[in-house]
Amino acid sequence: MAGAAEVAAAALLAVLGLTAALDNGLARTPPMGWLHWERFLCQTDCEREPRDCISEQLFMQMADRMASEGWKDVGYRFLCIDDCWMAPTRDKQGRLQPDPKRFPSGIKKLADYVHSKGLKLGIYADIGNRTCAGFPGSYGHYEQDAETFASWEVDLLKFDGCDFGTLEEMAEGYKKMSSALNKTGRSIVYSCEWPLYQRPFQKVNYTEIKQYCNYWRNYADISDAWSSIKYILDWTSSNQDVLIDIAGPGGWNDPDMLVIGNFGLSWDQQITQMAFWAIMAAPLMMSNDLRQISSKAKGLLQNKEVIAINQDPLGKQGYRITKDNTFELWERPLSEGAFAVAVLNRKEMGGPQAYVLATMIIGDGLACNPSCLIQQILPTRRDLGLHNWVSFLKLVVNPTGTVLLKIVVNKNLLFIGNGRLGYSKDLL
Ligand SMILES: *[C@@H]1O[C@H](CO)[C@@H](O)[C@H](O)[C@H]1NC(C)=O
Ligand SMILES: *[C@@H]1O[C@H](CO)[C@@H](O)[C@H](O)[C@H]1NC(C)=O
Numbered sequence: 001m002a003g004a005a006e007v008a009a010a011a012l013l014a015v016l017g018l019t020a021a022l023d024n025g026l027a028r029t030p031p032m033g034w035l036h037w038e039r040f041l042c043q044t045d046c047e048r049e050p051r052d053c054i055s056e057q058l059f060m061q062m063a064d065r066m067a068s069e070g071w072k073d074v075g076y077r078f079l080c081i082d083d084c085w086m087a088p089t090r091d092k093q094g095r096l097q098p099d100p101k102r103f104p105s106g107i108k109k110l111a112d113y114v115h116s117k118g119l120k121l122g123i124y125a126d127i128g129n130r131t132c133a134g135f136p137g138s139y140g141h142y143e144q145d146a147e148t149f150a151s152w153e154v155d156l157l158k159f160d161g162c163d164f165g166t167l168e169e170m171a172e173g174y175k176k177m178s179s180a181l182n183k184t185g186r187s188i189v190y191s192c193e194w195p196l197y198q199r200p201f202q203k204v205n206y207t208e209i210k211q212y213c214n215y216w217r218n219y220a221d222i223s224d225a226w227s228s229i230k231y232i233l234d235w236t237s238s239n240q241d242v243l244i245d246i247a248g249p250g251g252w253n254d255p256d257m258l259v260i261g262n263f264g265l266s267w268d269q270q271i272t273q274m275a276f277w278a279i280m281a282a283p284l285m286m287s288n289d290l291r292q293i294s295s296k297a298k299g300l301l302q303n304k305e306v307i308a309i310n311q312d313p314l315g316k317q318g319y320r321i322t323k324d325n326t327f328e329l330w331e332r333p334l335s336e337g338a339f340a341v342a343v344l345n346r347k348e349m350g351g352p353q354a355y356v357l358a359t360m361i362i363g364d365g366l367a368c369n370p371s372c373l374i375q376q377i378l379p380t381r382r383d384l385g386l387h388n389w390v391s392f393l394k395l396v397v398n399p400t401g402t403v404l405l406k407i408v409v410n411k412n413l414l415f416i417g418n419g420r421l422g423y424s425k426d427l428l
């Protein structure tokens with residue numbers, strides 16, 4: 001039974017039009033880390049691919065890099081295992097067990113190692129009878145599996161939806177695993193794929209999903225290709241009215257992994273992914289090879305100003321405000337009245353294109369009222385100086401590239417006289 005305080009809190013949230021998030025105190029900002037899937041897939045043949053197969057060695061090597069090469073320091077904390085870690089069958093007690101050849105020390109030992117590096121361990125399971133790659137599913141074992149993960153001291157669960165049975169079984173399964181995790185008493189971030197599997201058959205009730213999950217995938221897997229990034233941006237902007245209302249501390253839309261540092265994106269396209277994952281308040285889960293990554297890609301993924309936009313404590317997801325034949329303009333409200341702005345050049349022909357940004361359309365005219373400081377964050381850091389609410393700012397954007405700005409409102413500065421600048425105290 002809900003107490004008076006909870007009823008009052010729920011009523012207040014309803015009045016404010018806010019949605020209650022899963023009450024586990026986690027993911028107050030979008031989770032950051034590394035997930036093996038896009039880069040390492042389901043390679044289980046360690047004889048043929050000793051370096052890249054899904055094994056404890058792979059995760060220990062990534063943990064070493066995350067701790068020693070600045071990743072942890074800028075916020076990438078979760079080292080996450082995806083599908084294909086399991087043995088083909090459960091043990092005699094019905095518990096999930098890792099593949100004995102590839103994880104000879106067991107998951108608890110791996111978690112200890114990951115924790116010793118100041119990182120957290122994520123694991124993967126599936127709602128149905130089989131995972132997507134055909135390993136044992138959690139159907140009929142939700143509580144047992146939650147207890148197993150807690151006993152291994154796992155910190156995050158990605159719960160996939162392959163082989164989900166009926167829509168009712170799926171909804172029940174996601175809810176049951178949520179409460180099973182809660183019952184273990186261990187803080188475990190809960191990543192769902194519920195909307196992805198529900199959407200083809202039913203309207204998704206995000207209010208409900210947010211009550212059970214910390215973040216959730218909305219559509220198919222990302223791939224290492226510009227077409228995939230474009231699809232995600234198009235899908236997100238065409239569904240933004242629903243998506244931006246639901247995102248916030250404790251519950252996030254997940255447009256899937258960062259593929260920066262791999263093979264398929266040009267440099268400008270990598271900048272675009274980083275800029276938009278910050279604008280979209282997306283979980284930042286990299287899927288790349290931290291043992292072998294260019295210093296350029298590393299610099300982009302570790303860019304503290306972009307990460308600060310992604311992790312902004314206000315927790316509002318950004319959205320597209322205009323679009324023409326060439327450009328898309330997106331904004332994200334940040335704390336203290338600031339805004340992040342992204343200008344994407346969608347043209348895939350020609351060279352850099354000029355875009356004139358009218359400051360009066362940012363933040364419904366409030367971002368630069370009466371004046372603002374504008375910083376270019378990507379593709380390179382530049383101070384663009386002081387502007388007012390009727391400024392026009394010329395930006396040059398490469399094909400498939402993005403210019404990311406941060407706009408900080410400046411309440412103290414007034415424009416006086418013939419456009420001369422002065423502090424308000426000068427008027428006293
Ligand atoms: C379990 O849920 C309760 C109530 O919703 C919450 O107060 C508690 O912190 C949760 N515990 C964990 C471990 O998530
Ligand atoms: C899993 O298999 C059992 C036994 O065959 C079946 O009753 C159940 O409906 C299946 N569950 C799902 C989610 O498909």
Ligand SMILES: *[C@@H]1O[C@H](CO)[C@@H](O)[C@H](O)[C@H]1NC(C)=O
Nearest residue numbers: 203204205206207208209211
């Ligand atoms: C969505 O879920 C919420 C919370 O469970 C519920 O209150 C609401 O009625 C649902 N909305 C629809 C349209 O079913």
